[in-house]
Structures are given as C-alpha cells and as structure tokens.
Amino acid sequence: MPNIQKLKNLSGQAHIVGVGESNKLGKVPEKSPLTHHSEAAINALNDAGLQLSDVDALFTAGWSTLDVAEYLGIQPRYTDSTSVGGSSFVIHVAHALAAIAAGYCEVALITHGQSGRSDRSPIPRNPGTPMAQFEAPYGILGPPVSYAMAARRYMHQYGEDRTRQAMAEIAVSTRKWANLNPMAYFYDKETTFDDYHDSRWVAWPFHLLDCCLVTDAGAAIVITTPERARDAKNGSVKILGAGEGHDHSGISQMPDLTSAFGRYTGPQALEMAGVTHSDIDLAMVYDSFTYTVLVSLENLGFCGPGEGPDFVADQRTAPAGDFPLNTNGGGLSYTHPGMYGIFTVVEAARQLRGQAGERQLDNCDLAVAHGTGGLLSSTGTVVLGAN
Amino acid sequence: MTNTTPKPQPLPQPETDRYWDGLKNEEIWLQRSKTTGKYQFYPREISIHDPASGAEGIEWVKVSGNAELFTFAIVHIAPHMGFVGDVPYITALVQLEEDVIVPTNIVGVDPEPENLQIGMALKPVFEHHEDGQTLLKFEPA
Numbered sequence: 001m002p003n004i005q006k007l008k009n010l011s012g013q014a015h016i017v018g019v020g021e022s023n024k025l026g027k028v029p030e031k032s033p034l035t036h037h038s039e040a041a042i043n044a045l046n047d048a049g050l051q052l053s054d055v056d057a058l059f060t061a062g063w064s065t066l067d068v069a070e071y072l073g074i075q076p077r078y079t080d081s082t083s084v085g086g087s088s089f090v091i092h093v094a095h096a097l098a099a100i101a102a103g104y105c106e107v108a109l110i111t112h113g114q115s116g117r118s119d120r121s122p123i124p125r126n127p128g129t130p131m132a133q134f135e136a137p138y139g140i141l142g143p144p145v146s147y148a149m150a151a152r153r154y155m156h157q158y159g160e161d162r163t164r165q166a167m168a169e170i171a172v173s174t175r176k177w178a179n180l181n182p183m184a185y186f187y188d189k190e191t192t193f194d195d196y197h198d199s200r201w202v203a204w205p206f207h208l209l210d211c212c213l214v215t216d217a218g219a220a221i222v223i224t225t226p227e228r229a230r231d232a233k234n235g236s237v238k239i240l241g242a243g244e245g246h247d248h249s250g251i252s253q254m255p256d257l258t259s260a261f262g263r264y265t266g267p268q269a270l271e272m273a274g275v276t277h278s279d280i281d282l283a284m285v286y287d288s289f290t291y292t293v294l295v296s297l298e299n300l301g302f303c304g305p306g307e308g309p310d311f312v313a314d315q316r317t318a319p320a321g322d323f324p325l326n327t328n329g330g331g332l333s334y335t336h337p338g339m340y341g342i343f344t345v346v347e348a349a350r351q352l353r354g355q356a357g358e359r360q361l362d363n364c365d366l367a368v369a370h371g372t373g374g375l376l377s378s379t380g381t382v383v384l385g386a387n
Numbered sequence: 388m389t390n391t392t393p394k395p396q397p398l399p400q401p402e403t404d405r406y407w408d409g410l411k412n413e414e415i416w417l418q419r420s421k422t423t424g425k426y427q428f429y430p431r432e433i434s435i436h437d438p439a440s441g442a443e444g445i446e447w448v449k450v451s452g453n454a455e456l457f458t459f460a461i462v463h464i465a466p467h468m469g470f471v472g473d474v475p476y477i478t479a480l481v482q483l484e485e486d487v488i489v490p491t492n493i494v495g496v497d498p499e500p501e502n503l504q505i506g507m508a509l510k511p512v513f514e515h516h517e518d519g520q521t522l523l524k525f526e527p528a
Contacts (some may be wrong), residue, residue, distance in 0.1 A: 132397065133400070138476055141466040152459060251480070251490070252488050
C-alpha cells in the first residue's frame with residue numbers, strides 16, 4: 001500500500017516549468033503523430049526557457065520512448081513508457097516527481113502526440129487478448145460502447161432522468177469554456193441544451209454530444225527540480241500530490257461500473273498534498289464522455305456516490321459558476337486526439353501560472369488534474385499548486 | 388460500395404479452448420474454484436478467487452446459461468467496419484446464475500431502450516458462424 005508519510009516528504013520536490021501543445025490542433029493530416037510530439041516538446045521547452053539538450057528523462061505513452069527519443073535526437077538517462085490509456089501522462093507527472101527527487105534525472109520531458117483523426121496507420125490489435133476474445137466479437141469495441149454500458153448501469157442505480165440532465169449540464173458547461181479558448185476545436189460554436197438532446201445517438205444512452213472529439217494533437221510538459229525551477233521563464237507549478245492505479249482492462253471485468261479507480265487516487269493525491277476538497281480552485285477531469293466526468297467527480301470525493309447530478313446542476317461548472325471544471329473546453333470541446341490526459345495538466349499549469357487568457361480564473365492556487373485511461377480502467381490524479 | 392470488412396474473430400488461447408469448443412456443442416463451460424466454490428469468467432490458468440490453489444484449484448463446470456440483464460447499450464455508429472451492417476445492435480453485460488458477468492449481444496428484440504429492462508431474465512442463444520466459431524448471445528427468457 002502507498003506509504004503516505006513517505007509520499008508527504010515527496011510533495012513539492014519537483015515543479016512543472018513548461019507546458020505546450022503542438023502547433024496546430026484539430027484536423028491536421030499534413031503532420032504525423034511524431035511531429036505532434038516534437039512540436040509540443042519544443043514549445044514546452046521554450047515555455048520553460050530550456051533546450052532539448054537539457055532533457056535527461058523522457059516519458060511517453062502510446063508510443064515507446066525509444067521511438068520518441070530517437071525522433072527527437074535525445075539520449076535520456078531515465079525512461080518511462082508506462083502506457084495505461086489516456087491517464088498515462090498524469091501518471092508520468094508523478095513518476096517524474098519521484099525520479100527527480102531520487103536523483104535519476106533533473107529535467108523530465110513528457111510528450112504526447114496522436115493523430116486520432118488523420119493517422120495513416122491502422123490500429124494494431126492482438127486478437128488473443130481477453131478483450132479481443134470475449135468482447136470484440138460482440139461489437140464491444142472502442143470507448144463509446146463500453147462507457148455507454150457503464151453509464152446505463154449508473155442510470156439504473158441513481159435515476160435515468162437526473163443522470164441524463166447531468167450529462168447535458170456537463171456537455172453544455174464544457175462548451176461554454178471552449179468558447180473562451182481560442183485553441184479549442186469548438187471555440188466558435190455554442191451549444192444549447194436542445195442541441196445536446198437533439199444530437200444523434202452514438203451508443204445509447206450516449207448522444208454525439210456526450211462524446212469527446214477525435215482530433216490530431218500533441219502536448220508536452222517539462223518538469224525539473226525546485227532549484228532549477230527558480231530560473232523558469234514563465235514561472236513554475238509545484239507537484240504536491242499524486243496517485244495512480246487500475247482495476248480492470250475490459251469493461252466486462254470492471255468491479256463496479258459506477259466507480260472508477262479515482263476512488264483511491266483522488267483521496268491519496270489530496271492527502272499527500274495535505275489539502276482538502278474545499279481547498280481546490282480548479283478541477284481538470286478527463287472528459288472522454290460526459291459520464292466520465294460525472295463518475296470521476298464522485299470517485300475523487302467532491303461529492304458522494306450518486307450525488308454527481310446534484311453537484312453539477314444549474315451550470316455550476318460553467319464560467320462564472322462556483323466549481324470551475326475543464327476550463328480549456330475539455331476533450332468534449334477543445335481537443336481529444338485519443339489519449340487526452342496530458343491536456344488536463346497543461347491547462348491546470350496555465351491556470352495556476354495565471355496564463356489562461358480570457359478564461360483565467362480569479363483565484364487559482366490549487367488544482368486537481370485527473371486522468372482516466374482505457375475503459376474506465378486506470379486513473380492518475382495529481383494535485384498541483386501555484387508557486 | 389459494399390463493405391466486406393470481416394468482424395474481429397476471437398483467437399482462442401490454450402486456456403480458453405475448452406470454453407470456445409463447448410459453445411460449438413451448445414454447451415457453456417465455466418471455471419470454478421474448488422476451494423471457494425466461486426466461478427470466474429473468462430477462463431484463466433489461475434483462480435482469481437484463490438490464487439494459491441494453483442491451476443489444480445480450478446474445475447470446469449457446465450452451466451445453464453440462465454442470466455439477467457446487468458446493463459446494455461444500443462450501438463448506432465459502428466465501432467469497427469465489420470459491424471456497419473449490424474447497427475443498431477444491442478451490446479450487453481449479463482449476469483449468469485453463477486454470479487459472473489459475461490459480455491454479449493441481446494438478440495430477439497428490437498433495439499429500443501424500452502424493450503430492455505435491467506434485471507430481465509435471459510436465456511442463451513448459440514450463434515454458429517460459417518468459419519466454425521460459435522458466439523454466445525442472449526434473448527429474453
């Protein structure tokens with residue numbers, strides 16, 4: 001079990017000093033996934049005032065660090081390809097904290113790049129995995145179908161109408177945030193409740209507007225020691241708490257369809273950081289689907305099981321609401337190349353450094369970034385603090 | 388243009404051959420822990436209920452396939468080219484009498500939410516394919 005006393009000593013022992021996206025997000029057929037990695041890496045290093053030659057640790061998911069390091073032309077002394085879905089990059093932040101504190105490295109680079117929309121390569125599938133044997137032949141393939149079955153079970157337990165209303169609230173409030181982010185795919189497009197309810201079915205109970213975007217995009221994060229962070233060009237953000245884990249791979253093996261692993265990683269990250277829910281100014285919660293947000297808020301402990309629909313009611317999570325959530329516009333309306341988790345950390349860092357433009361929160365000193373990966377399979381949570 | 392992409396086919400592994408071979412004969416074989424009496428799905432060469440009992444701690448048991456609907460979705464946009472001709476179709480997780488969850492399709496009802504109640508009784512349907520595979524689907528009992 002995690003040793004919380006040791007983790008408390010680790011709190012704050014590394015800082016995020018740079019974040020960035022690739023140069024163009026959305027529909028980008030002219031660029032490969034590795035180009036999204038490299039562009040984002042350079043942009044994040046520029047943000048930090050560092051060079052690729054400063055990097056001595058590389059973290060990525062989806063791709064092997066072997067491929068990404070070779071493409072970038074670097075020779076890392078610490079390497080981590082932990083790949084457990086879109087939460088991986090949040091987990092990498094915690095791994096970088098531990099590696100830097102232990103002395104393995106000083107400048108960690110986390111990169112992500114994926115052409116979810118335009119990739120020329122087919123998705124490789126191993127037909128012998130349990131999921132491929134027991135789920136895929138029945139058309140239980142890809143995230144929407146699996147998450148939809150989890151959401152239907154939640155509706156059964158906690159009420160269909162109030163769950164539906166909550167999902168609509170999240171779709172609409174997240175779009176309002178996107179309307180404040182020029183980088184967002186739907187920056188110029190508003191969404192009403194009627195738009196939500198009128199959108200076509202993808203996998204009932206999911207409307208199209210319950211589902212994240214599928215885009216081409218990349219992002220990167222640079223993390224270093226507190227000492228080197230003093231020289232950061234645009235300020236730094238403390239990594240205060242973290243948790244990670246998973247409890248299944250395929251959706252049919254999920255122990256409880258209404259409770260993902262954030263039930264452990266959220267409380268652990270907060271306890272390690274020495275903070276409580278009411279201290280949190282911003283929640284960046286991976287929104288692969290509206291349902292993912294609903295269940296994650298409960299798992300993280302912002303509200304109890306089944307209370308999510310009341311928690312997000314009346315556009316509480318929209319701009320000017322009292323619970324800022326996914327202020328970049330989320331995977332639902334900003335960008336979602338397939339493994340979105342890194343963008344939760346990018347936006348949290350921007351808000352904590354006061355660099356979020358029109359959508360900047362007035363008081364943002366503590367943020368939670370929470371990634372969910374696979375089919376509600378894995379989660380990674382970090383608590384970040386302004387410096 | 389006619390879509391000819393095949394559906395993904397299960398590729399049985401040594402520890403799952405018995406399950407798939409059973410379906411061909413319209414029999415459902417599950418693994419049970421000898422020490423705890425608890426069932427597991429899918430087949431493994433380890434008991435998740437009593438790992439210390441080893442591979443010898445597992446026995447195969449033929450079961451009825453009587454089940455209840457645990458949850459479902461109605462797929463309108465095919466997640467794979469092989470299912471383009473099937474939408475809308477019902478995916479489901481069903482709970483067998485032996486307290487295991489099995490991923491499947493519900494057949495024999497129109498794919499509308501009002502036709503599907505969580506907890507409804509289901510019985511197995513064995514769907515034999517030309518390539519020799521048999522899939523285990525369910526219909527209202």
